[in-house]
Amino acid sequence: MSEIPRALLYDELTNIVGRENVIEEREEGIAHSLNRNWFTRTLWSENRQVPLPSFVVYPESTEQVSDVLQIANREKIPVTPFGMGSSGMGGNVPVDGGIIVDTKKMDELIKVNEESLSATIQTGIGSWEYEESLNDLGYTSGHLPASQFCSTYGGFLALRSAGRLSTGYGKIEDMVLGIEVALPNGEIVRTRPVPAHASGPDLNQLFIGSEGAFGIITQATMKIHPYPEERRFRAIIFPDFSSGLQAVRKIMRKDVTPSVARLYTEEETARTFKDTWGVEKEGSYLIIGFDGVEELVEQKEKIALRICEKENGEDLGSEKGEYWWENRYGDYYPKDRSDTEKWQSLLGGYQAAGTVTTCVPYDKAEVAYKEMRRSFKEKFEGRYKNWIHAHFSHWYKTGTMFYVRWYIREIPEEEDTLDVYNEAWSTLVPIALKHEGVVDHHHGIGRLLGRFLSKQDKGGHEVLRSIKKAIDPNNIMNPGVLGLGKC
Structure with missing residues (x-):
């Protein structure tokens, strides 16, 4: 943006939200571009160019947001909404510059x-x-x-x-x-x-x-x-993942709906027990919890444990279940800052890492994950140090969601880390779609996975494109998210 229109735009924005709520310093733009997005953090760590906005605006009301959008629409300036930047899918990265509308002052x-x-x-x-x-x-x-x-x-x-x-x-x-x-x-x-x-x-x-x-x-x-009168958690170990999957499916079928059911595959079970308690453990590990009135929680837990026992589940008691709840944020906010691998995986640049979340019908769940794991290993084994594991943590009567975490390390300097990163997504997401799954269950699509969305629902992407064109003919609102591109 050249200096004259930039100065005029700055004046209009400050008249709406106040001078203190319009920031144009490069440092502010960098902070909003990096956030938790792996792509931009890796670009930054490799001294490559990250996309920057012209202005970061902090409105305090719906009316101020409306006024900012009217100006942006008139001038055809891209607008990127921003909360706290915790998404990893790139939906809040200002790839076309323009204005970031940061909503953190709208916190009432x-x-x-x-x-x-x-x-x-x-x-x-x-x-x-x-x-x-x-x-x-x-x-x-x-x-x-x-x-x-x-x-x-x-x-x-x-x-x-x-x-x-x-x-x-x-x-x-x-x-x-x-x-x-x-x-x-x-x-x-x-x-x-x-x-x-x-x-x-x-x-x-x-x-x-x-x-x-x-x-x-x-x-x-x-x-x-x-607030629930009673909240309790239990840990159960199954001889294999298939047994655990069937147990939770039957629990959901009986309408004994838990507040949480978190089932780990054999690989993640072994890693969890070794890293957390320093012991070797085989099988598939389940954390299950119930919220509500004490009498109902008591009855639901009894029925659930009975179903788990029929699937050869061993009740490990409440201690390990409560431990998970008390430390539920530990994987997202590592307490041990000496754990270099964990912190560098969060910052990007040190490795390629990502999380595929998909939701599939029950009859596709196990086969879909196993094919993801097999295809990932076939693609990257021998090329880089890698591993892949999963847990299933959001459940419905007709299907379940699984959360595939993958890592790739020791990428040679002559290779582009971003290319390897995209190759991993392009290996895993199509497998979810093949097995009647979705591109994403709860992390969003952003710009990272937009290229897959047109393959999810027959004709659905064209409907989204038509809505976008009708509501936003100038394509100022977060252009490029959801694979919509330049409408």
């Missing part, structure tokens, strides 16, 4: 309606801040993801997030009653905060998961829940 808990069990929030509110406020009143959101301490609700809504307790409480899209959205032309849309309706399509679901491509969600009315 507007209202708690205890009679209707709902809370209205600005979407820049931090997840931990919201949860603690609800806890003080005797409630919970039920949405407790790994990124609890570095995410906003706007990010959760934009990416269709899932928390650690989603099996019991649902994903973020199940928790929304109504939203407020600023469209690309600045128009404001508000939906009614009701549990259900038959008044045409649910507009909430058009914007939830749209990753800012259709507008910026500025407020939301969310379901809340009384």
Whole structure:
């Protein structure tokens, strides 16, 4: 952007949000570009160019967001919505420059309606801040993801997030009653905060998961829940993964819905027991938990344990289950800063690493993961040091989600790390689609996985493209996310 239009734009933006809320320093742009995205962190660590915005703007109200979007739309300036930058899919990276709209100053808990069990929030509110406020009143959101301490609700809504307790409480899209959205032309849309309706399509679901491509969600009315009277966890070991998978499937079929069920494959079970307790252990490890009224929790746990026993599961008691809950954020926020491998894997540059999350029908679950593991090993074994493991951690009556974590190390200097990184995704994601799975379950698509989305639902991507063109004809809103490119 040349100096004259940049100066004019700066003046207009400061008139809307105040001079203190428009930042154009390069350091601010770098911080917003790097965030938790592996791609940009690797570019930075290798002294390569990272994409930078012209301005970072901090609005404090829906009206200010609307005014900013009106200017951007008039001038055809790209806009990237930003929460706290915890997404790894590149959906909040300003690849076309322009304006970043950072929502962190829109952090108000507007209202708690205890009679209707709902809370209205600005979407820049931090997840931990919201949860603690609800806890003080005797409630919970039920949405407790790994990124609890570095995410906003706007990010959760934009990416269709899932928390650690989603099996019991649902994903973020199940928790929304109504939203407020600023469209690309600045128009404001508000939906009614009701549990259900038959008044045409649910507009909430058009914007939830749209990753800012259709507008910026500025407020939301969310379901809340009384804080559980009883919360307990159990650990069970099965002789193999197949037994554990069948046990949890049957638990879900019986409507004995746990708050959490986290089943580790044999590879991850062995690693977990060795790293955590220093012991060798074979089999497949399950953490299962229940929330609610004490009598119901007691009965559900008994039924679940009975089903696990029939599948040759060995009850390890509550100690290891409670240990997982108490340390549930340890993999995301390593306490031991001397663990160089963990910290460098988070920062990028040291290795290629990623997480594939997909959701498949039960009859495809085991075969899909095994094919992913086999194909990954065939592709990279002998070329680089690598490993791949998984756990299954979000469950439904008809299917399950699995979380495949992969690492590649010791990539020669003459090879481009980004090429190797993309090769891994291109090996694994098509296998999920082949087995009736989806591109992603709860991390979003961003720009990283957009190229796969057109292969997921027959004709679906063209519908998204048509909606994008109608709502955002100038393509200013987060251009390139969801594989929509230049519409």
